[in-house]
Amino acid sequence: MSEFSSISAFQEALYAGRTTCTETVQLYLDRIGQTKHLNAFLEVFEEEALEKARALDSRIKNGEPVGALAGVVIGIKDVICYKGHKVSAASRILEGFTSLYSATAVERLLAEDVIIIGNLNCDEFAMGSTNENSAYGPVLNALDNTRVPGGSSGGSAVAVQAGLCMVSLGSDTGGSVRQPADFCGIVGLKPTYGRISRHGLIAYASSFDQIGVFGRNIADVAKVLQSIAGPDEYDSTASKEEVPDYQTIHNKSWKIAYLKDALYHEGLDPEMKEGYSIFFEELETAGNTVTAVDFAYLDYVVPAYYVLTTAEASSNLSRFDGVKYGHRTSLKNLELTDFYKKSRSEGFGKEVKRRILLGTFVLSAGYYDAYYTKAQQVRKLVVDKLSEILSEYDAILMPTVPSTAFKIGEKSNDPIAMYLADIYTVLANLAGVPAISVPLRRHSNGMPYGVQIITKQFSEASLLNIADHVMNISQATPV
């Protein structure tokens, strides 16, 4: 683990001359070298990171101004474009593809002098909950190598969990940041839809996707969010809403709601349920109000989520056709349709194909209204109900996942069971509201589990404050 508890502790030491960027980067590179079995990284930018570290060290030495994230060692999920670097969405179809430009989030991080140490493994096209769907093999949970780290941003979670970088970027379409954060015992934030530009984020489902941040504490996550949030001329769905200060903590008591339907859901691990109930009492003891509220739509959120996300995905992934870039079948003299079939069948993995077919089906003539339109109606109900609750309460608390990390292979042959495990996370994506998972307890099976906090749109400042408060009460420390 890092010898520094936070980015600010590191930067304090850095500016005091007690450490250097070069020394720090070397430390992380060594650890990455020692934990290759975790398969967290798809590529490590070793030389480049060291070069950047040396340059930063000399700038600091010369008293030149440096950015707010100077020397921060960061990893990025393999769905985020970084100019001149490979990006593949952990898919064969983009094997060897190099991005011609950087994502807006990456540009903004670089402008603050971060050191990007590598790109991180994930489920192919961010589709999955275990990181078993990567074309480059599964990522292992550092705490128990027989268990999955969660997904789809499994590599990003493990990289922070195992101390292979200070913070990392993931993407969250239905829980892909919060769920692996929960499984790995760290902090995972999914901001409001549109808070961070999606320019340069390889799309899974456009109206759900959002870049998220992994860290070991709230302050680190807030610092990264502060740098990358805001409007963007390359993404018209990125909000023009002002970016407030995310880094100041206000101590106050909060009006908290929890969803009865979530806590009493049959799928929730009984020991975890008990843990949440006790924690809610602790929250009240600490001066907050905690109220049970009804949410009748919980059983509809997973079906609605999968109809809408697969519909968007089926279209978003059409560009991977073997014509302009990426994998092209080596078979010659094919008819055009066969060319597409071969190139795409060879390039995409099983789960991606499943979702493309599902999405194509729900958009087809004759089925559109029964599936897509219906799911949009569910989405509207969820949005309305959540905003109604959030107009009365500062936050909704609920489990992040119904269980602790699965065993590798445990659910990989049962996609429905896998999808249903997303029940608590898809809510925030359907409604476009910000949500965070913070570590809460250890299960008797030895694995950590977290609690999820949801607030209203663009209220990341409160969300981070409440999350900090929750972590102080639970006294949970990251794994």
Place this chain on the structure above:
Amino acid sequence: MSATIDFDKYEVVIGLEVHAQLQTESKLFCADSASFGGAPNTHISPITLGHPGTLPFLNRKAVEYAIRLGLACQCRIEKENYFARKNYFYPDLPKGYQISQHTAPICNGGIVTIPVQDGERQIKLNRIHLEEDAGKSMHDQDPSFTMVDYNRAGVPLVEIVTEPDLHNSEEVYSFLTTLRRLVRWLNVCDGNMEEGSMRCDANISIRLKGETRLGTKVEVKNLNSIRNVKRAVEGEIKRQITLVESGGTIVQETRSFDAGNGTSFSLRSKEEANDYRYFPEPDLAPFHLTDEYLETLKQSLPALPDELIHQYVNQYGLSDYDARVICDDKATADYFEQVVKHIPKQKAIANWLLGPIKSTLNEQGTDMTGFTLPPVTLAALIQLVEDGKVNFSIASSRIFPELLQHPEESPLNIATRLNLLQDNNAGNIAPIIDEVLAKYPDKVAEFRKGKKGLMSLFVGEVMKLSKGKADPKLTNQLLAEKLK
């Protein structure tokens, strides 16, 4: 057999889909150049090529152009707008879907008024919507590969869809000519069908006269000039009627027109048609148009050709033909208006525009946009004629060409310099008249006996002897007196 077919039994129903490329500087969803041509794949970027992670960002100018056209066609403008994805695979479609509009076009309804044989007809529009163009596949560049040029991919288009409201090829021709004039007039599209910046597909069906249900429609594509649209429509009408008359059934299909031999061949039947799986485009935020914005655009619209034609006929007394020719393009109409401001002799100006100016432009192979003579100078030349200082013939054949060479010189100066000013001094003309009358005693006698038509001979002779300078009015007057 076809000799016995009664074509008049049938009513023809035609609907058109016209794609017009908007003349914006950049593409519909990114900053790449939208201009025509350029070396293949030079107007591209990761966004045009649909690279992973790229997103569309709407070009507001394209929206403005679509609305201008919609307002000019009296469409209802939709204030809450969003785009839809039309999904299909083709190599020249970089993203595997086209960003278009589906259930909520930006312009709804509307009309285009076209001239027909016995007056005018208002052709109903269904909609005008915004969408992006695809790239260009070239199958003839390489023996084993199709080459794709993505310069055109993402260029903004409007698709203008008519109701099935046209009934013969002349109306189709007239509609397209009128629409092309309108898009050029508004400066939203160059209307060049040969370069593909305006393209037309025709949906054609027939039914027995009196029948109210529509017949099975056939779509004809690949029509690269207005003349070819007309030919294709004529051919398709003939094909359908002949087919039905010989006991056949029309199948819903898409056909491609071969301009080489004037026939069409089937591309695909209805069964083979794509399911485009339209759904709202999630990468673009919906956009709202305010009343103020629409009002500003409405105010900024130029006077439209139909309004001007009516004004020219009714107020200025021009013939319908002259008015239409002047309003054929905006540059001519603008020029006309400019000259009118200096000299309110509309008919004379029209004569100049349709006569000497048009012939000059034809000779130079240019159009009114290439005509540099200042309107005030033409007005001065017309004034010269009006004042009787030169006659029209001298003005157009001698002064006008000289003026084009020396546009900075005044017409009066030129007339003086070339010694072309008309002589209206009776003292100078009278001796010439005497000379002419002395030359033709027989004719004078005939005239006096009543053959009044000979007057023009005498006038002509006087003109000849005076080298065109004798004032015709004065000459007539003096001749009449002498011949009493």
